[in-house]
Amino acid sequence: MILVKLGGSVLTDKARLRVARKAAIARLAKELAGAPESLFVVHGAGSFGHILARRHRLGDAFLGKDQLAAGARVQRDVKVLDALVVDALLKAGLAPVSLPPSALLSMDDGRVASFDWKAFRDYVVLGLTPVTFGDVVRDRTRGLAICSGDVLMLELAKAFRPTRAVFVADVDGLFTADPKRRRDVRLLESVRASDLDGIDFTPAGIPDVTGSIEGKVRRMLEIASHAGEAMIVNGNVKNRVRDAVRGRPVAGTRVVGGP
Ligand code: IPE
Numbered sequence: 001m002i003l004v005k006l007g008g009s010v011l012t013d014k015a016r017l018r019v020a021r022k023a024a025i026a027r028l029a030k031e032l033a034g035a036p037e038s039l040f041v042v043h044g045a046g047s048f049g050h051i052l053a054r055r056h057r058l059g060d061a062f063l064g065k066d067q068l069a070a071g072a073r074v075q076r077d078v079k080v081l082d083a084l085v086v087d088a089l090l091k092a093g094l095a096p097v098s099l100p101p102s103a104l105l106s107m108d109d110g111r112v113a114s115f116d117w118k119a120f121r122d123y124v125v126l127g128l129t130p131v132t133f134g135d136v137v138r139d140r141t142r143g144l145a146i147c148s149g150d151v152l153m154l155e156l157a158k159a160f161r162p163t164r165a166v167f168v169a170d171v172d173g174l175f176t177a178d179p180k181r182r183r184d185v186r187l188l189e190s191v192r193a194s195d196l197d198g199i200d201f202t203p204a205g206i207p208d209v210t211g212s213i214e215g216k217v218r219r220m221l222e223i224a225s226h227a228g229e230a231m232i233v234n235g236n237v238k239n240r241v242r243d244a245v246r247g248r249p250v251a252g253t254r255v256v257g258g259p
């Protein structure tokens with residue numbers, strides 16, 4: 001089984017509210033259709049989630065009733081992006097089934113409290129391709145919370161122990177510092193926990209509502225420890241995702257879990 005996370009920065013224009021990159025979505029769907037094993041697709045929210053989530057502070061403790069409407073709005077918006085992804089996968093010849101975290105996962109103070117992985121298992125056994133996404137979910141303590149695609153990757157990796165986990169980003173992989181901020185950076189061919197001290201994780205702009213880059217890399221390392229192999233590849237470069245899901249050598253960063 002292959003687990004793929006399509007980052008919101010590849011699927012959307014992250015600076016413009018609810019603007020999808022439809023050509024990229026169509027191309028990536030075709031590249032995923034060549035997967036040699038059953039596939040689980042997780043996608044981020046990009047500008048269909050982060051902008052309003054930040055504006056209404058949906059990542060913080062639950063503050064007031066106006067956040068309910070904002071939470072509902074974001075749940076609706078991420079479903080719109082999800083429908084675009086599902087349509088593209090259908091067109092590429094797959095049989096995708098959308099499994100929304102708002103219904104299948106709950107949190108307690110920002111941590112996963114329950115996750116219905118059996119729905120994923122049942123559909124994949126049937127031969128369908130489960131698709132899930134970063135979403136606004138129930139939280140016992142906060143009321144609502146944000147569940148990122150990376151959190152879903154971890155839950156799915158723990159439940160299904162994939163052959164391969166592929167993180168699709170808008171850069172070539174993990175660099176020694178942010179390539180959008182500095183020029184003297186080097187792409188890391190591989191990353192393991194002991195490399196983290198040597199990386200400059202200073203954020204480029206407003207922090208992402210689902211956490212820092214360092215937090216994301218730490219979670220990727222944890223996911224990698226539940227997968228045969230894991231890597232970060234650039235989804236903006238044609239055929240990188242196709243090659244990565246097929247297990248061919250590809251430019252990117254290998255994520256090495258374990259101590
Ligand atoms: C974000 O999910 C979810 C919401 C903001 C509702 P992700 O954190 O996985 O999304 P991207 O990949 O960064 O866009």
